[in-house]
Amino acid sequence: MPSYNTNFELSVEDLDLIETALRHKQRVLANGDTVAEAWVGDRDDRVRRTHDLLGRLHNQKNFYRPRRQGYVSG
Secondary structure (H helix, E strand, C coil), X not given: CCCCCCCCCCCHHHHHHHHHHHHHHHHHHHHCCCCHHXXXXXXXXXXXXXXXXXHHHHHCCCCCXXXXXXXXXX
């Protein structure tokens, strides 16, 4: 039986496209669009799962912080 691939080679542009598509899906689900109703599962569950996936993608990002200077946010 084949196993899952655990090594993905995605570019920054690929991840940006995935995030954009997931955010669009969230908007469609939040508005109660009939297109979203064709997908299987409870709408609230799909919104939660999409939100969790976006959070996991966000947590894997490496944000730039200057090494030589003190970091000032905002």
